[in-house]
Amino acid sequence: xxxxxxxxxxxxxxxxxxxxxxxxxxxxxxxxxxxxxxxxxxxxxxxxxxxxxxxxxxxxxxxxxxxxxxxxxxxxxxxxxxxxxxxxxxxxxxxxxxxxxxxxxxxxxxxxxxxxxxxxxxxxxxxxxxxxxxxxxxxxxxxxxxxxxxxxxxxxxxxxxxxxxxxxxxxxxxxxxxxxxxxxxxxxxxxxxxxxxxxxxxxxxxxxxxxxxxxxxxxxxxxxxxxxxxxxxxxxxxxxxxxxxxxxxxxxxxxxxxxxxxxxxxxxxxxxxxxxxxxxxxxxxxxxxxxxxxxxxxxxxxxxxxxxxxxxxxxxxxxxxxxxxxxxxxxxxxxxxxxxxxxxxxxxxxx
Amino acid sequence: xxxxxxxxxxxxxxxxxxxxxxxxxxxxxxxxxxxxxxxxxxxxxxxxxxxxxxxxxxxxxxxxxxxxxxxxxxxxxxxxxxxxxxxxxxxxxxxxxxxxxxxxxxxxxxxxxxxxxxxxxxxxxxxxxxxxxxxxxxxxxxxxxxxxxxxxxxxxxxxxxxxxxxxxxxxxxxxxxxxxxxxxxxxxxxxxxxxxxxxxxxxxxxxxxxxxxxxxxxxxxxxxxxxxxxxxxxxxxxxxxxxxxxxxxxxxxxxxxxxxxxxxxxxxxxxxxxxxxxx
Ligand SMILES: Nc1ncnc2c1ncn2[C@@H]1O[C@H](COP(=O)(O)OP(=O)(O)O)[C@@H](O)[C@H]1O
Ligand SMILES: [Mg+2]
Numbered sequence: 072x073x074x075x076x077x078x079x080x081x082x083x084x085x086x087x088x089x090x091x092x093x094x095x096x097x098x099x100x101x102x103x104x105x106x107x108x109x110x111x112x113x114x115x116x117x118x119x120x121x122x123x124x125x126x127x128x129x130x131x132x133x134x135x136x137x138x139x140x141x142x143x144x145x146x147x148x149x150x151x152x153x154x155x156x157x158x159x160x161x162x163x164x165x166x167x168x169x170x171x172x173x174x175x176x177x178x179x180x181x182x183x184x185x186x187x188x189x190x191x192x193x194x195x196x197x198x199x200x201x202x203x204x205x206x207x208x209x210x211x212x213x214x215x216x217x218x219x220x221x222x223x224x225x226x227x228x229x230x231x232x233x234x235x236x237x238x239x240x241x242x243x244x245x246x247x248x249x250x251x252x253x254x255x256x257x258x259x260x261x262x263x264x265x266x267x268x269x270x271x272x273x274x275x276x277x278x279x280x281x282x283x284x285x286x287x288x289x290x291x292x293x294x295x296x297x298x299x300x301x302x303x304x305x306x307x308x309x310x311x312x313x314x315x316x317x318x319x320x321x322x323x324x325x326x327x328x329x330x331x332x333x334x335x336x337x338x339x340x341x342x343x344x345x346x347x348x349x350x351x352x353x354x355x356x357x358x359x360x361x362x363x364x365x366x367x368x369x370x371x372x373x374x375x376x377x378x379x380x381x382x383x384x385x386x387x388x389x390x391x392x393x394x395x396x397x398x399x400x401x402x403x404x405x406x407x408x409x410x411x412x413x414x415x416x417x418x419x420x421x422x
Numbered sequence: 423x424x425x426x427x428x429x430x431x432x433x434x435x436x437x438x439x440x441x442x443x444x445x446x447x448x449x450x451x452x453x454x455x456x457x458x459x460x461x462x463x464x465x466x467x468x469x470x471x472x473x474x475x476x477x478x479x480x481x482x483x484x485x486x487x488x489x490x491x492x493x494x495x496x497x498x499x500x501x502x503x504x505x506x507x508x509x510x511x512x513x514x515x516x517x518x519x520x521x522x523x524x525x526x527x528x529x530x531x532x533x534x535x536x537x538x539x540x541x542x543x544x545x546x547x548x549x550x551x552x553x554x555x556x557x558x559x560x561x562x563x564x565x566x567x568x569x570x571x572x573x574x575x576x577x578x579x580x581x582x583x584x585x586x587x588x589x590x591x592x593x594x595x596x597x598x599x600x601x602x603x604x605x606x607x608x609x610x611x612x613x614x615x616x617x618x619x620x621x622x623x624x625x626x627x628x629x630x631x632x633x634x635x636x637x638x639x640x641x642x643x644x645x646x647x648x649x650x651x652x653x654x655x656x657x658x659x660x661x662x663x664x665x666x667x668x669x670x671x672x673x674x675x676x677x678x679x680x681x682x683x684x685x686x687x688x689x690x691x692x693x694x695x696x697x698x699x700x701x
Contacts, residue, residue, distance in 0.1 A: 123595050143598045150599050156592035160614045173601035173610075217600070 072257050073134030073224040074099045075120060080129035082115055082281075089115055090281045093129070097225075102251050102258045106268040106304070107278035113261040116278075117227050120259060121150050134224055149218035150227040153234065155210045157202040157217075163189075164198040167216045188216040191250070208239045215250070225257040232267065244270060265305055269293075277301050299415035302340045308372065310340045310409070311383045322410075325379030328357045330403060332410045336418045340409035343386035347402045348373060350393070356400035359383060361393055375399060452676075459483070459669035466665055482670035490645060491671055494653035498632060499678060501563055501649055505570040506628040509578050512571070513623055514616070517582025518608070522591070535576040543573075547640055554641055561644045569641070570631045578623045585619025586612070621686035628682055632675075650675055 080093040090112045097103045105113045118124040120131060122143035131138045138146055149170075157166050165172070167188060168181040189195050192212040202210055211231060218226055231247075232240045248271055251258060262268055268275050269289045277284040277292065277300070285297040289305075296302035302310045313330075314337065315322035321331040322339055330339055351358060359375035362382075373385045373393070383401060393399065410418040458466070459482055461475040469475050520528065550569060559565035589612060597607035635651040642648050648656075654671055 121595075121599055123598070142603075143595070144601045144603065146599075148599065150596070152592045152596060154590060154592045156590065156596035158593065158597075158611055169597075170600040173597075173606065221600075 072099050072255075074101075074257060075225055075259065076130075076132040077116075077120075078130050078132075080116070080119065080126060080131065082112070082119060082124070082127045088281065093283055095276060095283065095286065097257060097259060100255045100257055102260065102271060102273045103276060104260045104262060104268040104272035104274075105276045105278060106262055106265055107284075108304075109263055111278045112281045113263070113278060114229055117150075117229050117259060117261050120225075121148060121227055122146050147224045148227055149221050149223040149225075150229070151214045151218050151231045153230040155202075155214040155234075157210055157213055159202050161201075162198065163194060163200050163202070163205070163213050163216075166202065166213055167220050169217065170221045184220045184222075185216075188220045191219070191253075192216050192246075207235050208243065211235065211243055212246075215247075219250070219254060219256075223256070225259065228258065228260040230262055231260075232262070233264070247271060265307060269305070275305070277304055279304075295417065296340070296409060297417050299338070299340070299411050302409055302411070306342055308343050308384055308386065310342050311346065312338050312340045312411070313380055313383070314338045324357065324377075326357065326377060328355070330408060331405060332408070333418050333420050335412050336410035337413045338411045338415075339403075340411060341403045341407065343372065343384040345404040345407035346383065346385040347404065348385045348387055348391070348393075349400045349402065351398040351400055354400060356402050357383075359399055359401050361395060361397050361399055364391070364393065364395065366390060373399070375401065377401065455669050455672050458665055459673045461666060463664075463666055482666040483674070486667050486670045486674065489667075491650075491653060491674070493646065494648050494650045495674070495678075497563060497647060498650035498675075501566045501570070502628050502631040502678075504563075504567045505574065505631040506624045508567070508571045509574045509627045510582075510620055510624050512575055513578035513582045514620060516575070516579040517584075518586050518612075520579070520583045521586035522594075535579065538573075539576050543636055547636065550637070551640055559641075561642055561647050563647055565641045566631075566634075566638060566649065569637050570627075570634060574627045574630055578627055581623050581626070582616075582619055585616055585622075588619075589615050625683055625686055629679060632679060 075095075075097040077093050077095045080090065081088065082090040093116060095103075105116060107113055115124060119126050120133075122138070122141060122145075126139050133146055133148070158169065161169065164185055168185045171181045171184070185198070186195075189198055192215060194209070194212055194216060197205065197209060197213075202213065205213065211234075214231070228247075232243050235243060244267060247260075251271075260267075260271060272289055274286060274288055275292055276286050279300050285292060285301045287295075292301060292305045296305060296310075299312060302312070313324055315324045315330070315332075317323075317332070317334075317336065318329060321329050322336055323329050332339055349356070357377050357380065359377035359380075361373055362376050363372075363374035365372035365374070369389070371387050371389070371391050373387065373391065375383045375385060377383055385401060410420065412418050457474060460478040460480070461469065462477055462479045462481065465475050465477065519525070520532065554560055554565045554569070557565075559568070593611050593615070594604070594607045597611045598604065602610065633651060634649075635655070638649045638652045639655070642652065650671075654668065654675070
């Protein structure tokens with residue numbers, strides 16, 4: 072096992088720059104998730120680590136060794152593709168043993184690791200099948216089996232779950248987490264799904280438009296998003312953002328309510344779960360009208376409209392006794408307000 | 423739910439009837455070929471329109487096999503097999519490059535290949551004759567192999583390219599990550615999956631070369647290097663038309679094609695790539 076270091080990595084296709092200034096160190100045994108909207112360059116970055124895409128600028132090191140010019144087969148990494156990329160003319164067993172077959176390991180030596188991986192992944196009965204006779208989830212497992220049989224320096228995953236249905240995706244997500252716990256291998260995992268990122272990662276790398284926005288643990292990103300993009304991307308449902316005009320003790324919203332904010336703040340973010348809802352009374356606070364109610368059982372989402380301020384989503388525990396169109400007062404959990412400046416960067420709160 | 427069950431028996435019967443009618447229509451000329459081939463000479467005109475002659479004979483086949491035909495036959499086999507093999511190798515290489523790599527001049531080469539397919543053959547027969555003559559290849563089998571190969575490459579190459587395009591790039595990349603060089607990935611992963619395409623290409627080129635007559639007529643004048651279609655033509659011109667022998671020769675001419683397709687048909691089976699990616 073080995074760490075992966077990226078320093079000053081950039082990538083251009085012709086004159087078009089798709090990645091720049093990527094600096095990242097993945098520690099030994101660490102599970103790092105690259106997350107970002109479609110087209111932001113996640114796959115490109117992963118493919119550069121794998122050696123499938125030339126690196127335009129910067130340096131890539133795996134286990135301390137410079138890898139820029141090393142072909143994929145020399146990097147000792149395994150990759151699970153979004154499409155699974157199983158060899159259709161080989162059985163499950165041969166698919167999983169293929170890396171060893173190429174390395175000229177004798178057949179007898181190959182059977183053991185393949186059987187063990189099959190056992191771990193519950194593929195024992197399928198070893199003689201061809202990929203076309205497998206379900207999506209089983210193919211996914213075979214692809215992972217092929218990766219773990221090799222015991223590589225690092226694992227790379229490119230949106231491995233995005234072709235599965237919702238239930239299977241949750242199941243495989245747990246499986247991957249369990250597998251990582253068991254093997255503890257260095258892993259770089261690409262996804263556009265922030266739930267996958269939050270649940271799997273030791274550290275998350277949020278990317279947008281070819282640049283890293285923030286690197287941190289899931290709770291770091293949830294509690295201290297570095298900018299409005301990260302704030303909007305991490306957490307579900309999405310964080311509310313309200314704009315306001317600076318006044319001495321904070322930010323005045325369009326309806327006159329003042330929320331506390333540090334100097335320099337132009338907008339405030341508040342997560343739906345940190346917005347308290349009270350029936351309209353005489354007290355001060357942000358007044359809003361309930362426009363839509365989503366009852367999820369454990370929680371209830373209230374889509375509200377505050378005149379002049381804009382739409383706000385509040386999430387409350389359990390059920391609420393409110394009717395559509397009723398008026399409510401919204402109060403933020405003051406310690407959970409996220410102040411952002413005019414450029415969308417987080418403003419440090421002096422505490 | 424009845425709609426989801428078996429289709430109505432009348433529909434099934436109708437479908438098979440239509441299929442049978444089509445097959446009968448398509449195979450009738452072949453049947454007629456065989457029928458005349460086994461009709462004795464003396465009955466050819468008197469029983470011309472009967473579905474089966476009152477007496478059948480192998481005489482026509484015996485005569486044909488005893489004549490120069492065997493040599494024409496051999497020549498045709500050599501020319502067609504060589505053409506098919508050389509074309510397939512070049513088309514596979516070119517098709518792979520066209521499918522996987524971006525290189526300077528790709529569009530130009532592609533356009534030129536297409537252009538060669540747009541000329542009527544008649545226009546280029548004279549120049550080809552001159553070229554072959556100045557190479558000193560007139561009356562040799564290589565002259566035909568080279569010309570056929572040249573004329574078949576564009577189509578075969580595009581055919582192979584479309585087969586390679588159908589094989590996901592992920593497979594090679596996975597193989598290269600799994601430890602293969604590009605050549606190993608080609609041999610162990612891509613080639614086995616391309617066999618149907620290769621089979622189709624071989625079959626197409628083989629039949630084209632087997633039945634070609636224009637160039638064979640122009641470039642070959644000596645009996646010993648004539649190919650089969652030219653030899654068949656001789657039946658018409660040399661003596662009076664010997665229908666029985668001509669048809670017997672025709673039946674024999676079908677044999678290699680049938681054998682060839684029987685050999686490659688298992689590679690033509692579709693669906694070999696299913697299961698490679700997604701579901
Ligand atoms: N071969 C290529 N040529 C030109 N542009 C490309 C190529 N591959 C990817 N791109 C561009 O690079 C950007 C990042 O792509 P990708 O890494 O696949 O995004 P992601 O995986 O995050 O969805 C996209 O804008 C895409 O259009
Ligand atoms: Mg991608």
